[in-house]
Amino acid sequence: MSTTTPRTPTPAPARTRAAHHELEARWQRVWAERGTFRARDDGARRRRYLLTMFPYPSGDLHMGHAEVFALEDVVARYWRLRGYDVMNPVGWDSFGLPAENAAIRRGENPAVYTEANIATQAATMRRYGVSFDWSRRLETHRPEYYRWTQWLFLRLLENDLAYRATAPVNWCPQDRTVLANEQVVGGRCERCGTAVVRRELTQWFVRITAYADRLLDDTRLLDGAWPARILAMQRNWIGRSAGARVRFDVVGGGSARSVEAFTTRPDTLPGAPFLAVAPESPVAAELCSPDRAEALAACRQAALDAGEIARTTADRAPVGTFLGAWVVHPTSGERLPVWAADHVLPGYGTGVVMGVPAHDERDARFAAAHGLPTGSGETWASVDDAVARLERSGRGERATSYRLRDWLVSRQRYWGAPVPVVHCPACGVVPVPDDELPVRLPELAGEDLLPRGRSPLASPAADAWRRVACPRCGGDAERDPDTLDTFVDSSWYFLRYCSPGADDVPFRREDARPWMPAARYVGGGEHAVLHLLYARFVTKVLHDLGWVDVVEPFASLLAQGQVVNRGRAMSKSLGNGVDLGEQLDRYGVDAVRLAMVFAGPPEDDVDWADVAPASLQRFLARALRLADDVAAAGGAAPAAADVAPGDAAPGTRAHALRRTTHRTVHDAEDLLERDRFNVVVARVMELVTAARTAIDAGPGPGEEAAAHAAAVREAVETVAVLLGLVAPYTAEEMWERLGHPPSVAEAAWPAVDPELLDEETVEAVVQVDGRVRDRVTVPADVDADALRAAALATPGVARATAGRDVVRVVVRLPRIVNVVTR
Template sequence: MREHAPATSHHRGEPAPTYDVRAVQEKWLKVWAELDPFRRRDDGRERRYLVDMYPYPSGDLHMGHAEAWALGDVIARWWFQRGYDVLHPVGWDSFGLPAENAAIRRGENPAAWTEANIATQAESFRRYAVSFDWSTRLHTHDPEYYRWTQWLFLTLYEHGLAYRRSSPVNWCPGDRTVLANEQVVGGRCERCGAEVTRRELTQWYFRTTAYAQRLLDDLVGLAGRWPDRVLAIQRNWIGRSAGAEIDFAVPGRSAPVTVFTTRPDTVFGATFLAVAPDSPLAAELAELGSPGARAAGADNAGAAGAAGAVAAGPDRRADLDRHLLGVRRLSELDRQAESRPGSGVFLGVYAVNPVTGRRIPIWAADHVLADHGTGVVMGVPGQDQRDWAFATAFGLPIVRTVQPPADFAGEAYPGEGPAVNSANDRLDLDGLAVAEAGAAVIGWLESTGAGRAAVSYRLRDWLISRQRYWGAPIPIVHCPRDGEVPVPLDELPVRLPDLRGDEIQPAGVSPLAAADWVAVTCPRCGGPARRDTDTMDTFVDSSWYFLRYPSPHEAGRPFDPAAVDRWGPVDQYVGGSDHATGHLLYARFVTKVLHDLGQLPFAEPFRALLCQGEVINSGRGMSKSLGNGIDLGEQIGAYGVDAVRLTMVFAGPPEEDKDWADLSPGGSLRFLHRAWRLAGEVTSAPGADPAAGDVELRRVTHRTIREADRLLELRRFNVLVARVMELVNAARRAVDAGPGPADPGPDAGRGPDAGRGPDAGRGPDAGRGSADPAVREAVETVAVLLSLVAPYTAEEMWERLGHRPTVALAGWPAADPELAAEPAVTAVVQVDGRVRARLSVPPGIDEAQLREQALADPVVARAVGATPVRAVVVRPPRLVNIVLG
């Protein structure tokens, strides 16, 4: 493929000048570097704040970057043209596993690999002409950044929102670290693809569940400004469920076992309880059900025959431990798969159903998860298919509590119907509908103290511990005397020790545990202590970076409150919807916490969200293993930056996937050449009054301007490009149809090049083209609109049109309402099928207006006369059919 465009025939048969893509790019990169046009000014103008999800520096930019940053740049450049003071910052999410794994392979510190990749990406971003304010640049691995990530941790810790506990966690054997639930996709690590297992570890968490209802409620305010699918994903992930907590007494145990259920109406059909096998409760109950415990607590021993279970003999704790060996090899997804046969172990103890008084066995069951709800499920096999399968597998009773329809042929029936088998001398639900029965049960539970109305959430606390080196150290010291001690703020940052690749090999515990760095003096008592050796999930780094950008060099605090108040929240956020349950949720959580603590004036971080689709190739995601990867650098080398950007933007709506195999950067390049040549054929002077020019061309120009604003507001950038192409075609026709240019004077059309010769500033096209000022108006409009998508070409056009750089700040054109008005169309009015009138109406006329105008027409009124009108069929803007009779 060639770097330069081929020469094409000029419209008069002469060779057109060659558009040298590489030379144009090098030329304008130097000019922009000198002008620094996109630096925010803080000069009192109305402000706009746009943030792209910042990249991970794992290598050079790829096709996904090319799409995402082209889309965000359209909006930023539009705002610049509109005259706003725009903050469009740049930074890198530079901690994380890829850098650490690369450092291990290379035997070096991760910083070397990270910073080399950042330098490569920064140069590529500059070449890609993204309108960044480079003075904002930040890197999350910089100690002056992660100092404040540690401050955030300590802030949450101080307010009870960061805590440490032992729990079953997702363990990635490939990366040898724990993963948050959001980082497990289909039972595998989202980063390396290894099958995830479960381990018991002591970990740090952020208490996101404390904000579950707020996170859910505030989605309402984002409707229409965030994609519906992202809102739906978050709503489902938070997963609010209303129901009841029911207390089941356990003989021999002082406290009841509490169950949350969304179907309290089915409690009469509860024939067993199922406990998460990896929960502390399961271990406790197994101990209670073992022979030694039964000797001391005969209540449970005396219930031997219930449900066919055996209450004497086996060591239930040993049974549970053997069962756990298999459970820990399963992912959460596997454990909850409905297609998987139920697996469990009887714990040797019983609970008392509060409404029936019957004892029901307690089992440890794989499908119950320790950190879902209370970690206990009420087994109602008559109304739940998984409970049916479990009860069938282990010979447990099945009692229906809802009457299925007569034609129901299944097993468990989860649907609506009248309650059955749900009455005793204290409570009678029989015949009640599900909702009525549920309300009655909750009332009875609350009156007897056996339960209460409750709400549960699917959302769980955010697991932030990572047993890896390349991340922000957790600023806690563990002291034998004082326990967990926060590192004082004036001692932040807790810097990572300088370790090489051979010193950070993953071993199931953090590599930091073996470093001399771990030994420290307790900040509270002065005695010997040890640093916490886990590092924070990189999502903590990105949960607040948009707050740092308005004051990126602030030294004594994480951000300047006045600057955040002035710029925040982010007006437009751009990035992938794959972060819906990760980064986007965490950023919302952190923003709400800081708002509640008086640190922020707003509670939502991003006013509007634009999510791009995926760039695929031949119907599949790009992958080295599939051999279908597309190298962005090669595409830019062959066609130039503008052609790649234009191709990405023109390919379809931002949210749709783009298949590179179906796209044509070569076609984009040819269009850019046509636009560039037009600029060289304008011979009227800058500032010439277009009012004396081609009226029809002016109409096209002003309709395009009017449409541009609407399409940009709707984020339909691909349609905007189509309108620009139509304007180029209209201008081309006007040039080709018009007379040769009048002599506009020796210096006209040459702007800053005036006085350097008769053709200076106009290139090889001098002496050809159009002196019609309407053509100039059209081509100047093309240059401004095209600057949003193809900045190099637009800058060249602007210069050829006699203007100084930069077109990026030229100012947004204003549409003349009269010229932009759509031409009238003819509406036919029929009375009983006969044409009675033809009306000239605007194309946007609505049904009511067209009906009123048709009935008011004198000719139509005479045709109708005194006959009653039976119907008026209106098809705006073309047809009205009046039916009499």
């Protein structure tokens, strides 16, 4: 290997769009032919299940998809290199409103739009090089899938976990359908942004509240494995409150003779001057005197129109009315007025609370607005003392309340799994027998899909589908016209992946056992309450029914940030949208993937305006030239292995390069386990520079050429293996040019020689707010104070912190410093 003559590297020309496509298509064919990414599922290796939140098929993939797929593929490829049998399946959450609204505009069935988008996205996914196991592919809109979604609903129904009830619900006037509480954000539809109103409708609910304690308590199993903020959101949404129920005798008013109030502060009972009731609660109607009925109706409608979120905000004038009823204070005997108050929510506790303005800000605002007394502010010694007094007097007892409400699952839209029951005049609600599933959607299109205030499946266009014989008595009956919320589809899809193609069961317990829980779930934090809570609930139900062995579906969670542009979410109206396809054509897949991973820690937002895929394209070209130089020197791939590690004598250039190579692998392993993927990229860049320097400089005086060549080959092979985590096409090209058979994805994680890890000095990476800004060389045994001082003195940190306050400096000895600014 001739490495004695330094040369000046020439920049490689940027690949054309055609060249990108040709290279990418070639390796896609190789992976497909070899079945490189199929889970073997044979028990020969330890298994790990990697799961990505599956996309909705609306148009092509966008920049957010590009980020999540790049990040999750780092994990998948790393695990394979470590010797795991990895299941990394792919699918689409393909029911839902966008496809239905598009079909109405186009005059077609939603399946046409949906399947065209799936085909487009699938092609982009394959091009993007994500190591999915395509043999496990699923789409939730296909009857072979939603048959089992309907089966799941029937299991909930037969176990008293699904029920039909008339209740105030969230109604989106734009999409003309009901929304679950979790789908209302700031009083608006999370899908279209329209202000949500309240209506009373008969709907299907799932009794998720029956699992409230387990959903809350089991979050302890996820501490340290899920992001703390996600767990906090789950806990807050469940909202368990300990307190007491207090019974009051009613004087006057309507038909009620007694009423119970829930309070978290029973010790404040002595100073309570009034009772407040949710206007839409049935208790309000029972308490209301006939002459106050009209005032209650107006108050009730105002509360429904406002929505639950707006009613509890501090900047809104509190609405209420006196109900013409009084209650007797259980200890003082004083008569207290009873008011309907819209800051009281019907589902919290009993829908009745003690008004204690001296101790509650919302009660104080309400009292001030309606001229009510504020009370004495007197309290008992403690909550426990208060509960004991109530229990001794028979006027109350300890109780628990929850913020969580039962899951509203029925939708008045077409594009979803039909609710699998029929309504029979003689038999009532009758489940469709399992052997008659799936209840298939009828073929409707265009204007027949318009809701018009009811489900399209209740319209004349669906008469033939809707009219059926009762499965129980054989008489005339009708199918339920509602469809199931798409979150029911996604509440169990990760289990279907374990038994692809099963046609007799939704999944087999013996198939799920070695894979579940999923070792890693990757997706956006926007599903912190919605999907994740429902998936946890369904897993617990299936565990109780004997279908799965686990009580939590996802052992760990990686929640990535957003991709923004110029500091703002990408939007056509803002003119800052970025087209993924155009970026792939211009820079190639590898450069875009590398940009996503290198931009910062996964949990941080990526501002596309700040990344430089063109420079990363040049870096990839430099890495590829390393393989060309090694190959040009001659010799088959194993030749360098004939040189023992000890042949690179200490103090030689070869020995220094080997130290850099082995330290890079050692550090990369630690960084990957901690999701510091961006720092791994930085270390690979350093190794590329070290290998380039070694090639150009050649062996040092008295150094054996063979030992130098072996060290160079080892470094370049290591670059190919590590680069394969992020830039698979370039890595495959390098691996092939180095003389290895495909595929680098099937290689082993490089072994590390511990003797090569001892160093006198190390190079520490210095980050500012998670982004690499400089590097500093320090003694290997540097202490935290010295490394902190050295990092803060670097020019890169000075530039990045100019005009900003340094609020914290995080030191991870001896190689990482992160400066946090404000």
